[in-house]
Amino acid sequence: ELTLEESIRLALANNPAVKVAEADLTNASWKVSEARAGRMPSLSFSYSASRSDSSASPERTDKYTDSLSLGMPLYTGGRVEGIIDQAKLGRESAGLGVDKSRQQLRLDATTAYFNLLQARNLVTLNEESVARLQAHLKNVQAQYEVGTVAKSAVLRSEVELANAEQNLIKARNGFDLATASLNNVAGLPM
Numbered sequence: 001e002l003t004l005e006e007s008i009r010l011a012l013a014n015n016p017a018v019k020v021a022e023a024d025l026t027n028a029s030w031k032v033s034e035a036r037a038g039r040m041p042s043l044s045f046s047y048s049a050s051r052s053d054s055s056a057s058p059e060r061t062d063k064y065t066d067s068l069s070l071g072m073p074l075y076t077g078g079r080v081e082g083i084i085d086q087a088k089l090g091r092e093s094a095g096l097g098v099d100k101s102r103q104q105l106r107l108d109a110t111t112a113y114f115n116l117l118q119a120r121n122l123v124t125l126n127e128e129s130v131a132r133l134q135a136h137l138k139n140v141q142a143q144y145e146v147g148t149v150a151k152s153a154v155l156r157s158e159v160e161l162a163n164a165e166q167n168l169i170k171a172r173n174g175f176d177l178a179t180a181s182l183n184n185v186a187g188l189p190m
Helices: 004-014 016-039 079-146 151-186
Strands: 042-053 060-071
Touching: 004 079, 004 151, 016 079, 079 151
Parallel strands: none
Antiparallel strands: 042 060
16 A cells, blocks of 8 residues: 555656656756856867878878867857856756656656545445345345246346446456556556
8 A cells, every 4th residue: 555645755766757857957967067168278189190102203201290289268259158058048947847857747646646546446336336236136036036026127137237247347457557557657567
């Protein structure tokens, strides 16, 4: 037996939707750091080598070039600041996505929990109905055997019992589906 609070806690701990949203938030935070790096100096190194063979002369010419450069942005026209602001808004949006994901998961867990309770109560109600109709059928059959009721009354009671048993099967299937739905939301084995 799970309580509503336990099912919500399990859903928040185990459901992958929240984990995905949190990973998006982490990614957005790293993008802010990446955008801030645009203000920092940049160092680049390049190397090239070439060899040329001339058909006119048997000599080979080898040429090597190394290049090292250091750059510091002095004025970017607001481009770097705009990229940083955009990354911060992306991080804020990802944070709101985490909140939305958690709230949606709370709603889904609550809905699944109450659907399970409703399905369980429906099974109990149908079981009581089947038991009551079985007792009624026995009573009608006993009356038929002594000749106080017609065969149609027995048949009608049998049909009512068969319909109630079919409703009980549907209610049990609904309970199994509601259980699977809650397990899915809570991240429990199906």
